[in-house]
Amino acid sequence: MTWKIEFYNEKVKTETLSFPASIKAKLLQILETIEELGPHKIGKPHIAPMGKGLYEIRAKGQEGIARSFFCSISDKRVKILHSIIKKQKATPKKDKDLAIKRMKEVKKNG
Secondary structure, three states, X not given: OOOEEEEOOHHHHHHHHOOOHHHHHHHHHHHHHHHHHOHHHOOOOOEEEEEOOEEEEEEEEOOEEEXXXXXXXXXXXXXXXXXXXXXXXXXXXXXXXXXXXHHHHHHHHO
8 A cells, every 4th residue: 555645725825836846756756755765764965863752854956945744544544734946055943833733733633
């Protein structure tokens, strides 16, 4: 059974899929690999743990760097919780906090 990619909501899906072309291409390549192998079979530089069950997809393109935060849930599903284009070296705390909040909600509701 392959893994299924889901988005937290339509807004997250729209924001994620509206990344600049080269970043989106890299992100889609990583998502396809997750669907085939699962998120835990892929490591850095493409996926990195953020702690407490939260992970980030690292997509880099000519236009810059993006991060998509996700968690895995039952039945081989990955939920994309939040996506950003990075404008600074460190991931902003407010973006990580939002992803953690959404992850807790997703895990609670299954």
